[in-house]
Amino acid sequence: MRILSGVQPSGKLHLGNYFGAIRQHIDLQDDPANECFYFIADYHALTTLHDAETLRQCSHDVAVTYLALGLDPQRTVFYRQSDLPEVQELSWMLSAVTGMGLLERAHSYKDKIARGITPRVGLFTYPVLMASDILIVQGEMVPVGQDQVQHIEMTQDMAQSFNAAFGREVLRRPEWKLSRTPKVPGTDGSKMSKSYGNTIEIFAQGKALKKSIMGIVTKPIDLGQPLPIENDTVLALYELFASEAEVEEMREGYRSGSMGYGQAKKELLARVDEHFAAARDRREELLQEPDTIEDVLAEGARRAREVARATIEACREAVGMRGRPA
Numbered sequence: 001m002r003i004l005s006g007v008q009p010s011g012k013l014h015l016g017n018y019f020g021a022i023r024q025h026i027d028l029q030d031d032p033a034n035e036c037f038y039f040i041a042d043y044h045a046l047t048t049l050h051d052a053e054t055l056r057q058c059s060h061d062v063a064v065t066y067l068a069l070g071l072d073p074q075r076t077v078f079y080r081q082s083d084l085p086e087v088q089e090l091s092w093m094l095s096a097v098t099g100m101g102l103l104e105r106a107h108s109y110k111d112k113i114a115r116g117i118t119p120r121v122g123l124f125t126y127p128v129l130m131a132s133d134i135l136i137v138q139g140e141m142v143p144v145g146q147d148q149v150q151h152i153e154m155t156q157d158m159a160q161s162f163n164a165a166f167g168r169e170v171l172r173r174p175e176w177k178l179s180r181t182p183k184v185p186g187t188d189g190s191k192m193s194k195s196y197g198n199t200i201e202i203f204a205q206g207k208a209l210k211k212s213i214m215g216i217v218t219k220p221i222d223l224g225q226p227l228p229i230e231n232d233t234v235l236a237l238y239e240l241f242a243s244e245a246e247v248e249e250m251r252e253g254y255r256s257g258s259m260g261y262g263q264a265k266k267e268l269l270a271r272v273d274e275h276f277a278a279a280r281d282r283r284e285e286l287l288q289e290p291d292t293i294e295d296v297l298a299e300g301a302r303r304a305r306e307v308a309r310a311t312i313e314a315c316r317e318a319v320g321m322r323g324r325p326a
Contacts, residue, residue, distance in 0.1 A: 003034055004139030004174070006041040006081065009058035010049045013065050014199035015272075016184040016192030019240055020145045024179045026070045028143065036076040037137050037304060038066070040297075043081050043088075043129060047122045048195065063293050065202060068283035079300035081133065086308035091132035093315055097161045098128060107150055117195065131155035136308045138172045143179055147191070152176035166318040171311075184240070185233045187216045200237075203280055205273065213269045218261040227254040227261065234264045241271035 005025055007017060029036045040062045042055060049055055059080060071078060081087060103109070106127055113119050134142055134155050142152050152174060159171040183191055186198030193199070200212045216233050229235060229251055239247050250267070253259030286293065316322045 001034055002037065002138060002140045003028055003143065004037045004039075004134050004137055004141075005143050006039040006044070006133055007062055007066075008041045008045045008194075009055065009062045010045040011058060011194040012199070012201045012203075013062060014192055014194070014201050015237070015240070016186070016199065018069070018202050019184050020179050021143065022066065022069055024143050025066075029072060029076045037139065037307075038071070038076055038078050039084075039133065039304070040080045041133070044126065047120065047126060048117070060290070060293060063297060064283055064286045067286055067293070067296065068279045069202075070279075073296045073300060077300050077303045078296060079304045080297055083297070083301035084136065084304055084308050086305070086312040087129070087132050087136050089312055090136050090315060091129050093319060094131055094135075094158045094162060095125065095128050097165045098158050099161075102154055102157060103127060105150075106154070108147060112195065115195070127151050127154045128158070131158045134174050135159055135171045136311050137304060138307065138311060139174050140172060141175050141177050143177045145179055146183060149176050149178070162315075162318075168314075168318045170314045170318045185236050187212060187233070189217055189231070189233050200272070202276060203283055205280065209273060210269060213272065214262075214265050216265060221261075223260045224257050226257045227259070227264075229254050234261060234268055238264065238268045238271065241268070241275055 005021060007013070007021060013022070025036070025038055028034050040059050042059050045055060045058070049058070063078070066078065067073070103124060106124075109119075109124055109126065112123060117123065130151050131154065134152075135158075142155075144152060153176075156173050159173050162171050163169050186192035186196060187200065188196070188198040190196060190198065200209070204212060216237075218232075218234065219228065221227055232254070235247075235250060235254065238250055242250070250259065250264060253264070313322065
């Protein structure tokens with residue numbers, strides 16, 4: 001099965017990225033039946049990031065992060081989105097058959113505008129570019145969080161619209177697969193997102209990590225009083241790192257009032273620090289090998305373009321840009 005997924009290089013990757021996507025991506029490459037295509041979505045990042053050096057640095061950081069966490073470029077096609085010009089060509093073709101009403105119903109766009117993000121054309125047409133990312137490599141399955149399911153459904157609609165408009169089954173209809181942890185809460189209790197400024201970075205350590213975790217918003221409850229278990233951010237994050245028995249022990253501390261938020265945060269801090277220790281060491285090694293990172297991305301782009309070229313040639317033929325008139 002061909003699997004496709006991408007991650008935006010618009011800031012430091014965080015726990016939401018790890019549990020919502022990266023961990024699943026790494027696990028999927030272990031199945032020999034899977035053919036994994038993962039990309040750094042630098043075109044998508046332009047909807048919010050307008051600093052060239054920051055984009056270069058963030059793209060490099062995404063690559064280093066994936067490799068440090070276990071991505072194997074021998075088993076996975078790993079590339080930059082911008083290294084596949086075919087993506088943009090297919091995006092235009094899809095925009096020619098996609099109804100405005102489909103894009104106007106996008107929940108993600110509405111949510112970002114409601115949070116004060118400037119409404120730009122690129123943000124509005126984001127689902128078209130995302131569909132092109134998937135369809136250009138004929139992705140069959142796309143691992144996503146719950147908030148991205150609608151975008152895959154829109155991709156299905158676009159593929160079907162293209163095939164119907166030109167009378168050929170050129171583009172494969174993809175399916176979505178929810179991650180094991182579809183939503184990770186941020187430090188303010190809402191979904192963890194770079195856009196919302198509520199993240200805990202994967203490779204944060206020392207004072208920076210402590211500041212993020214100790215700054216998690218909690219209810220004003222006196223020490224010694226029971227703490228609510230439902231919708232508690234500290235407990236929800238702790239559950240991602242601890243065993244069932246350890247989670248139940250913390251819950252009992254909440255119920256009995258023997259554990260305050262300060263202690264719970266310290267235990268979460270220790271778990272996060274320990275979980276990523278080995279990957280942090282590997283990351284430091286990779287940061288000393290910038291040429292190796294570029295070689296991995298170049299080889300990934302070469303492999304991805306073999307598939308992308310075949311797809312775009314089929315699309316050109318379907319729309320009438322190739323071949324002779326009858």
